[in-house]
Amino acid sequence: MLILPLFLLLCICIGAFRKVALYDAFLEGAKEGLATAKAILPALVAMLSAIRGFEASGLLDGLCDLCAPLFSWAGLPRETLPLMLLRPLSGSAALAVLQSILIEYGPDSPIGMAASVMMGSTETIFYTCGVYLAAAGVKKSRHAIPCALIAWLVSSLAAGWVV
Amino acid sequence: MLQIIFGVLMGASLLYGMIRGQGEAVAGAMLSAAGEGVKTALSMAGGFAFFCGMIGILRRAGAMEWLAGKAAPMLKILMGRDVPSDALEYVAGNLCANLLGMGNAATPLGMEAARRLARGEQAGNALCLFLVMNAASIEILPTSVISLRAAAGSANPGAITLPTLLVTVLSAFFGILSCKIMEKKAC
Numbered sequence: 288m289l290i291l292p293l294f295l296l297l298c299i300c301i302g303a304f305r306k307v308a309l310y311d312a313f314l315e316g317a318k319e320g321l322a323t324a325k326a327i328l329p330a331l332v333a334m335l336s337a338i339r340g341f342e343a344s345g346l347l348d349g350l351c352d353l354c355a356p357l358f359s360w361a362g363l364p365r366e367t368l369p370l371m372l373l374r375p376l377s378g379s380a381a382l383a384v385l386q387s388i389l390i391e392y393g394p395d396s397p398i399g400m401a402a403s404v405m406m407g408s409t410e411t412i413f414y415t416c417g418v419y420l421a422a423a424g425v426k427k428s429r430h431a432i433p434c435a436l437i438a439w440l441v442s443s444l445a446a447g448w449v450v
Numbered sequence: 451m452l453q454i455i456f457g458v459l460m461g462a463s464l465l466y467g468m469i470r471g472q473g474e475a476v477a478g479a480m481l482s483a484a485g486e487g488v489k490t491a492l493s494m495a496g497g498f499a500f501f502c503g504m505i506g507i508l509r510r511a512g513a514m515e516w517l518a519g520k521a522a523p524m525l526k527i528l529m530g531r532d533v534p535s536d537a538l539e540y541v542a543g544n545l546c547a548n549l550l551g552m553g554n555a556a557t558p559l560g561m562e563a564a565r566r567l568a569r570g571e572q573a574g575n576a577l578c579l580f581l582v583m584n585a586a587s588i589e590i591l592p593t594s595v596i597s598l599r600a601a602a603g604s605a606n607p608g609a610i611t612l613p614t615l616l617v618t619v620l621s622a623f624f625g626i627l628s629c630k631i632m633e634k635k636a637c
Binding site for chain 1: 452455456459460462463464466467470472475476477478479480481482483484486487488490491492494495498499500501502503504505506507508509510511512513550555557558560561562564565567568570571572573577578580581582584585586587589592594595598599601602603604605606607609610613614616617618620621622624625628629632633635
């Protein structure tokens with residue numbers, strides 16, 4: 288993928304063209320970036336421990352078993368259920384599940400396709416929301432998470448139907 | 451909302467783990483995840499600083515303003531007229547980075563956007579909408595999934611690009627619609 292190097296080169300070229308003090312401008316931006324990283328650290332610790340605990344307790348597996356009938360009713364392959372449930376919680380765990388699905392059923396099988404679309408069209412909602420809200424210093428998130436979950440539900444269901 | 455989610459995840463996991471005689475393992479997993487969180491934050495901090503540094507150059511060059519100007523008419527329809535213009539720059543930047551599948555650039559931009567959209571302790575309508583737009587994750591190139599498919603030996607790793615785009619547009623539509631319905635309710 289050439290997007291990243293091209294983007295970086297573009298940044299430098301635009302800056303040089305507009306006669307920006309490149310080094311100073313970079314340092315100023317980097318300082319803000321570090322401040323943000325510091326602000327989200329507690330939120331990361333909190334969300335990751337809650338999510339890993341949830342996985343380790345076996346509740347995630349239990350939830351998958353519980354939701355299985357609902358899934359077959361909606362016409363989605365049951366094998367993609369763990370992926371759907373994990374996706375809003377943890378990007379890396381979901382990626383690992385996707386990989387095992389792709390290897391087991393083949394990337395071009397209906398299950399593999401549905402799982403791929405599901406992965407690409409949803410986001411690690413709890414993580415992103417937690418981190419963004421922590422960066423914003425906001426305590427009450429109001430309707431942000433319910434609406435994000437609606438988007439997740441629509442994505443997951445549509446992923447099974449579109450392929 | 452996060453209070454409830456955090457409480458339920460923690461409480462239920464510990465309780466269920468203890469019932470199954472796995473209490474120790476659950477607590478252990480939580481503790482090691484805490485370390486993992488710090489490690490992630492630290493390793494991300496470098497990337498943040500790097501991308502925010504690059505964005506800093508773009509800002510001084512006026513490129514962010516230009517981008518925000520292009521995206522402003524559409525964003526103002528979605529997020530309301532009173533969004534501060536410096537927030538719009540980052541919102542536009544975050545959406546562009548997401549569109550191109552540059553997640554590592556999108557996150558620091560998104561956090562800066564969230565910081566500038568925040569008004570006090572409560573998330574305003576604009577911030578909620580921004581979070582939902584991120585949750586729907588509109589992508590032209592789902593880069594990580596495509597590379598994973600290629601690694602798994604797919605005959606056509608990019609075949610999911612169009613379906614993925616369709617699905618994300620659909621979910622963004624419903625997410626934004628639900629936001630618009632729910633924001634009418636009293637805070």
